[in-house]
């Protein structure tokens with residue numbers, strides 16, 4: 001019988017592939033300005049449970065993930081540790097909590113700095129994507145295990161996209177300058193998965209402002225590959241996203257019979 005490819009390895013893996021251990025870094029230090037006033041977004045409730053706990057469970061539900069590093073709001077690390085103690089989480093998963101930084105990029109770097117040795121695959125997953133299915137997480141891990149240095153879950157776009165130029169003056173409309181070929185565009189999600197050494201090098205090398213970690217790896221000249229994303233892995237960004245997340249969660253609970 002062949003070894004389950006997602007279970008953390010024994011010292012001599014039966015698969016013939018090198019042993020790998022996977023950690024997830026969850027940047028959760030954002031304010032959530034676009035969601036509106038209130039607690040930091042990751043600590044706001046979804047179905048009565050903080051969004052961050054959903055995101056942590058989504059990572060810990062993967063049998064591949066044996067460590068989760070939570071990057072808490074800068075002044076909220078103690079509160080996050082209390083939250084972790086108060087919620088049921090898989091016992092086989094270890095947790096580390098560190099305070100975050102001023103940008104997502106800075107927060108991810110602080111999470112990476114806290115990673116102990118022995119983990120050679122790193123997932124970076126937004127706390128703001130609380131409902132990513134475990135199959136998506138596993139697909140990302142598998143693609144990294146298969147040799148990709150960087151992997152992103154990606155979905156085709158539902159809308160036609162326009163490139164615009166800046167408005168010529170205040171109150172004037174932006175002119176459309178191009179309509180990119182949508183068939184070659186993808187909306188990317190998290191978790192994004194990386195060979196650890198590649199991700200660390202990217203964060204040490206790239207100093208431009210970026211919105212995701214994979215684009216830092218692209219700047220190193222390495223190839224980033226996609227796996228199919230999932231519509232339920234959407235990011236809770238604006239108030240309507242929270243309405244949708246509540247509906248998705250309610251449907252799941254109904255289907256699961258509780």
Ligand SMILES: Nc1ccn([C@@H]2O[C@H](COP(=O)(O)OP(=O)(O)OP(=O)(O)O)[C@@H](O)[C@H]2O)c(=O)n1
Pocket residue numbers: 026027028029030031032033034035041042071100101102103104105107108125126127128129235236237
């Ligand atoms: N300084 C920051 C900013 C963002 N994030 C995290 O990065 C993820 C994606 O960011 P986004 O959804 O844009 O969250 P916010 O920055 O909180 O949103 P906004 O721009 O509306 O304030 C979130 O899990 C967020 O907590 C972070 O860890 N540290």
Ligand SMILES: C[C@](O)(CO)[C@H](O)COP(=O)(O)O
Pocket residue numbers: 104126188189190211212213235237
């Ligand atoms: C990382 C990300 O979720 C991938 O889609 C996204 O880039 C975060 O962007 P944001 O501007 O911080 O929401």
